[in-house]
Structure formats: structure tokens, C-alpha cells
Amino acid sequence: MSSQPISNEVALRIALAAKVLPDVSVRDLIGALQTNLDYEITEESLSTITVTQLKRSFGNIYEVDSEWEGEDADNSDIAAFKEAVRILWGETGYCEEALPIEPYQEGDMPNSIRIAVASNTAEQLDGHFGSCHRYLIYQLSVDEIRLIDVRSAIEADLSEDKNRFRVNLIKDCAVVYVASIGGPAAAKVIQAYIYPMKVEQGGAIREILADLQKAIATSPPPWLAKILGVSTGKRVKNYQAVS
Numbered sequence: 001m002s003s004q005p006i007s008n009e010v011a012l013r014i015a016l017a018a019k020v021l022p023d024v025s026v027r028d029l030i031g032a033l034q035t036n037l038d039y040e041i042t043e044e045s046l047s048t049i050t051v052t053q054l055k056r057s058f059g060n061i062y063e064v065d066s067e068w069e070g071e072d073a074d075n076s077d078i079a080a081f082k083e084a085v086r087i088l089w090g091e092t093g094y095c096e097e098a099l100p101i102e103p104y105q106e107g108d109m110p111n112s113i114r115i116a117v118a119s120n121t122a123e124q125l126d127g128h129f130g131s132c133h134r135y136l137i138y139q140l141s142v143d144e145i146r147l148i149d150v151r152s153a154i155e156a157d158l159s160e161d162k163n164r165f166r167v168n169l170i171k172d173c174a175v176v177y178v179a180s181i182g183g184p185a186a187a188k189v190i191q192a193y194i195y196p197m198k199v200e201q202g203g204a205i206r207e208i209l210a211d212l213q214k215a216i217a218t219s220p221p222p223w224l225a226k227i228l229g230v231s232t233g234k235r236v237k238n239y240q241a242v243s
Contacts, residue, residue: 006041008134009090009098011152013046015120015133017084022077024058027157032057033088046088055081099123104139104148112141113227115212116151116170116194117205118178123147126202129181129189130163135170138209142217145209167192174227177208195223 006014018029030041036053037045055078086092099122117136118127127133137149151169159165163185170176175195179202189196199208215224 006152006154007043008150008152010041010043010046011154012133013088013090014041015154017087020080020083020087021058022080025157026154028058029084030154030158043090047090049085049088051078051081051085054085099136099150100147101150102146102148104146109139109141109144109146111228112139112144113175114138114148114173115140115209116173116176118176119205123205124202125177125199125205125208126179129166129176129178129185129196132178135166135176136205137170137173138205140209140213140216142213145206145213163188167194170194175212177205195227 014029014033015026018024018026021029032054033041033046033049035057036049083092115138117125117138118129118132119125119136120127120133123136132153134153135151136147137151139146139148153166153169156162156165156169166185167188171192171194173194175197176189177197177199179198179200181189181196181198186196212224215221216228220228220230
């Protein structure tokens with residue numbers, strides 16, 4: 001493991017680089033990077049990784065000649081390694097600009113709830129609970145949606161219990177939005193008193209959360225009313241959220 005946390009930018013680069021390498025998992029790639037970078041995986045150290053180093057790290061998957069010079073070769077495998085290295089260096093269009101995280105302190109938004117969203121791309125709901133790159137954390141009230149944190153999930157691949165690692169990442173949230181989630185993972189989420197909301201088609205997060213705001217403001221379904229602390233007698237009839 002790295003001696004310091006992996007930043008969100010680094011996590012995104014690693015996850016995207018692993019996607020272009022056939023038969024290489026995120027876990028495999030992290031291991032190779034740790035070996036080549038002395039366990040210090042940062043944006044600065046990633047800029048020093050070479051195609052030759054990376055390819056030789058996967059000698060058990062790809063046939064690697066000890067005299068191979070990566071820059072002179074021309075085949076699909078080497079092209080994939082070149083693309084992966086460009087991603088790790090941050091030289092492709094894959095890596096995103098920083099998301100608009102806003103300051104938040106407890107009590108800033110009275111009568112609000114905290115939402116986690118499984119995401120791989122910008123402010124999009126497009127992630128499976130067990131494989132998304134990160135969770136976007138929103139504080140939501142009737143009249144405000146505030147992005148307060150981005151939590152990388154890339155180190156879940158190094159955990160013995162990946163689902164438990166992910167649940168612990170979002171244990172302060174009341175709801176998690178996902179494009180999909182497996183049964184065992186859903187059970188662990190629910191056991192942590194987090195309500196899983198599956199939206200298979202995904203979409204723009206703020207538009208999806210705007211629908212949740214409307215539900216809070218008018219007539220929340222029983223599961224949401226329970227989270228909000230609305231008494232049983234007020235859950236439908238004459239309900240009005242406090243702004």
C-alpha cells in the first residue's frame with residue numbers, strides 16, 4: 001500500500017488506464033505501480049512511469065523479451081501500454097477537471113440528508129456499487145444540493161472484503177444512488193442503515209437529486225420519511241417539509 005492516500009485524480013487515472021490494458025485489473029495495475037514507484041503513487045511519480053517498466057511488470061500476462069524496447073515495437077498490446085501510460089501521465093482527455101466541491105460544516109443545512117452517488121464520470125450517476133471509481137457525496141435539503149466530497153473507491157480492490165470497504169466509505173450517508181448493485185452488496189448497505197436507490201438508466205446527478213428534493217418537499221415515500229424522521233401520522237397526509 002502507498003504510504004499516503006491516493007488522490008482522486010490519481011485514482012481516476014489508474015482506473016481508466018486499467019481499462020485499456022487487456023487482462024489487467026485495477027489491483028494488478030496498482031501492484032505494478034507500487035513496485036516501480038517505491039509505493040509512492042502520486043501525480044508526480046506517475047509522470048515518471050515508462051512503457052517499458054509497465055510492460056515488464058506484466059511478464060506473466062504478456063510475453064516480454066528482456067531486450068524489448070517498447071518505443072520501437074508496433075502491435076496492439078504495446079499500443080495499449082502506450083495509451084495507458086499517457087493516461088497515467090495525465091496527457092489524455094480522459095482525466096477530468098476538479099469537480100465543484102463546496103465547503104460544508106455540520107449544521108450548515110438544517111433538515112438536510114447526505115447522499116452518496118456511484119460515479120465514474122463528472123457529475124453522472126453511472127457506476128455499479130461494486131466497481132465504480134468513486135462516490136460523490138452530496139448534502140441535500142429542500143432548496144439546496146451541495147457537493148461536499150469525492151471519495152475514491154480504488155483501494156477497495158486491495159481489500160479482503162470489497163463491499164465492506166465501500167460501505168465504510170459512505171457510512172455517514174443515508175442514501176446511496178447506483179446504476180446497479182448485487183444482492184450481497186445491497187444486504188451490507190442496508191445493514192449499515194443506508195438505503196440503496198437503483199436508477200438503471202443513470203443520468204445527470206443533479207437532475208436525479210432534484211426529483212428527490214420534490215419528494216421531500218411534498219409527499220416522501222415511507223423509506224424516505226423514515227430517514228427524515230417524519231412521524232407515521234404525517235408521512236402522507238398534510239405533510240410539508242421544513243425549508
